[in-house]
Amino acid sequence: MRRLVFACSTALLTFLVGCASIDPSPSPSPQGAGIRLSSSDAEAIGRKIWSNECGGTIQGLTSWNEGEDFPSLGIGHFIWYPVGRRGPFEESFPPLITYMGQRGVRVPAWIADSRGAPWQSRSEFLAERDSLRMNELRQFLSDNVPVQTGFIVQRLELALPKMEDASTPADRERLHQNFYQVASTRTGVYALIDYVNFKGEGIKAEESYRGQGWGLRNVLLEMGPTGSGPSASVEFSEAAKRVLTRRVSNSPPERSENRWLPGWKNRCDTYRTGI
Numbered sequence: 454m455r456r457l458v459f460a461c462s463t464a465l466l467t468f469l470v471g472c473a474s475i476d477p478s479p480s481p482s483p484q485g486a487g488i489r490l491s492s493s494d495a496e497a498i499g500r501k502i503w504s505n506e507c508g509g510t511i512q513g514l515t516s517w518n519e520g521e522d523f524p525s526l527g528i529g530h531f532i533w534y535p536v537g538r539r540g541p542f543e544e545s546f547p548p549l550i551t552y553m554g555q556r557g558v559r560v561p562a563w564i565a566d567s568r569g570a571p572w573q574s575r576s577e578f579l580a581e582r583d584s585l586r587m588n589e590l591r592q593f594l595s596d597n598v599p600v601q602t603g604f605i606v607q608r609l610e611l612a613l614p615k616m617e618d619a620s621t622p623a624d625r626e627r628l629h630q631n632f633y634q635v636a637s638t639r640t641g642v643y644a645l646i647d648y649v650n651f652k653g654e655g656i657k658a659e660e661s662y663r664g665q666g667w668g669l670r671n672v673l674l675e676m677g678p679t680g681s682g683p684s685a686s687v688e689f690s691e692a693a694k695r696v697l698t699r700r701v702s703n704s705p706p707e708r709s710e711n712r713w714l715p716g717w718k719n720r721c722d723t724y725r726t727g728i
Contacts, residue, residue: 487633488606492599494639499602501643501728503528506650514594515587517578524570524578527594528601529650536569546570549604558597561589609646612654616670619656624674631673634685641686644724648672648693651720662703672696683727690724697721 490498500509506529507513517524523534526546533546554560563571563586571586572578581587594601613632617625635641648669653660655668665671675692679685697717704710 488610488636488642490602490606490639490642494642495599495602495606497728498606498639498643498646499528499598502602502605502646503598505647506530511591511595512582514591515582517572517575519575521575524572526590528598529605531601533570535573536567536571538569545608549601552604553597553600556600558600561593564590564593605646606642609642609649612649612669615656616654616673619654619670620674628670628673631676631679631685631689634679635673635689637682638686640683640724640727641689643728644686644689644693645669647720647724648689652697662700662705665699665703667696667700683725687725690721693721693724694718 503509503513507516514528515524515526516530522538522540523532523542525531526533527549529545531546531549532542532544534540534544550560550564554565572581613629616632617628620628632645635645653668655666655670655672657666657668660666660668672689672693675696676685676688677692679688694717697714701710701714
């Protein structure tokens with residue numbers, strides 16, 4: 454699964470009452486410049502992300518995948534490099550902790566004061582999986598699901614300028630408008646977050662076949678006319694399936710990508726059913 458590294462960024466959270474709404478002016482809100490969620494919406498979206506990324510389990514909040522050089526923590530599998538180590542992916546757990554502290558969340562001192570993940574290897578991490586410190590980390594993460602959702606949503610919004618920069622002037626306004634129309638409901642916010650985590654932003658030339666990409670930017674530009682609200686999520690779901698079907702048609706035959714298409718379409722169907 455693609456990691457939540459799109460436009461990895463900085464801080465956000467003060468949940469507003471009511472359904473998700475749009476405010477075009479920047480403000481120090483939990484979800485960034487335009488997206489507003491109630492705390493219950495943020496909880497629901499966060500638990501859906503938790504289910505997709507971690508199987509919805511407490512144990513899944515702290516993992517270190519085989520073959521990787523870092524643990525992945527929280528509902529979005531945020532990366533935390535060990536002390537003194539860096540890698541190709543942008544580190545996202547420390548910015549999350551900074552964000553949480555700025556929003557008044559009590560962060561365990563051993564996390565807040567650490568210069569990096571305290572485990573130097575996967576074997577060391579696994580040896581401590583039942584320790585008091587690891588259990589405290591899991592409890593801390595499971596108690597703060599809406600805050601993590603807010604952090605992820607801000608990262609999503611910070612991806613929008615990058616997608617606009619990668620588009621033609623004629624496409625930018627439509628891309629911007631479709632983005633916020635989909636984001637006008639919590640199901641739509643979930644759809645945007647999940648898809649960009651699933652297939653990327655759509656701004657890299659190498660992430661295309663025959664000059665046609667399959668990222669979030671491509672889906673937003675594939676969308677037909679739609680209003681805001683549930684109809685936008687439905688059209689986003691259908692556009693995503695069209696884009697992924699085109700990807701499979703354009704893919705090299707030896708990759709046999711057709712075998713993945715049914716599962717991809719099933720995932721896209723969750724963007725229209727509500728959460």
